[in-house]
Amino acid sequence: METTTAQKPLPPFPKEKHWLFGSAYLLKGRSLEVIKMLSAKYGDIVSLTFPMNKVALVTNPQYAKYVLLDNNKNYRKSLAYDVLKAVLGNGLLTSEGDFWKKQRRLIQPAFHKRKLEELTGMMVEQAQHWVDKFDQHADTGKATDLAPELTALTLNVISKAIFSNGVEEKAEMVGEQISLLNQYAIDKVNDPFRLPAFIPTPFNIKERRSMKQLNDVIEDIISTRRKEESKDDLLSMLIDMRDEDTGEAMDNKQLRDEVMTIFIAGNETSSNALAWMLYLLSQNPEAEAKMVAEIDAKLDAGVELTYNNVLEFQYVRQVIDESLRIYPPAWSVGRRNYEEDEIGGYRIQKNTNVLIPIMYFHTSEKFWDEPAKFKPERFAPELRNKIDRFVYFPFGGGPRFCIGNNFALLEMQIILILFYRNFRFRLKEGFVPEAEPLITLRPKTGMWMEIERRK
């Protein structure tokens, strides 16, 4: 006799758990290792316990596809995104349902090819500015922490894309406050048992102060812009956008949420990705040499860094793809179901947080040959199309797929081309970077490297 979903068993509960905080707590600090162990021991779907919440961990690409794509209508963002929502409000990353759909449709044109073509010159200029900066450090034999440098660079790129010019000082302050809020959000993820926001602890007061400063500055930029002529940047695009059906524009609060979302989503991910790219290249001289040869050949032949030309640096792109495989900046995504569901023959109770650890899929021996090895050749054009979209998905999957993926790829490609045209980056002797899987996959102790001039 057929059993109904309600009669199906819950996914297996692992024996391993923290005495007070349950089994989800085991993921803290050594997520990938624990996920690999749980998947090997209990299967492709596992129930985790976490105080007052239901959690399921999925490690099968079919299940990831089911949640993110096939049955996405039954799923909203998981509990972990609530921390982000405190900062990002109802922006694209954290909004839901018809409201999200309308905003996505409105904002999508800001990331179209034509817009990216216009942004290419600015990205080249910014990357060149950092080349000039690095030139002063080069060949001194002194190591520098490149992680904050890369954050400053990607922050500048995203500031220019959103606010173009005329708000440099304010944009700098926005950047600083966003970095602080980001750190607070990370601290919260690290310590979910922190006192709630309305209790005036020193942490909560600092967070509130940052948020207020940030909101004031962004509101000021928005209201000034409303009085000025429209500019050729994302902010003006967002201000000028009108809903197709109602003709309505976004109010200041919504603009603030969207600007903040793009600011944070567009910076944190790309800067971490770049830090890991420099690291992986420093450890893989063969791939580095191959990439440098491609860069030199094209630039020596007089190829200019226009949008279409940048995309033709095929091996640079493969290096990026392979780095995003080993160190995916968004290392995990999560969803919660509105209605009871069934995955892999198990019952998924209503409101279960389904954890989809992108990094597991990217590095499991089940799906990759020698997964620990850095081999950009895996992403050669003839092989790339054969890779399952839910085995390799650094930008997520389904309708909530990253809106800024082409922006990020273009930016990272330009930065790698200009950096490696001029320099090589060598890891500081004895320094071992550590990946910290929080909201994004950060290099916990920075990325200490020496900069060597190539020519």
Ligand code: HEM
């Ligand atoms: C290497 C760089 C990046 C990576 C790895 C990355 C990854 C992701 C992932 C995995 C998601 C899906 C989250 C989920 O399903 O819950 C996402 C969403 C998003 N990303 Fe990115 N991202 C990157 C760069 C960017 C950039 C440069 C921007 C903007 C300029 C951006 C803006 C967004 C936004 C707005 C969303 C939410 C989209 C929606 O729900 O409609 N990202 N990103």
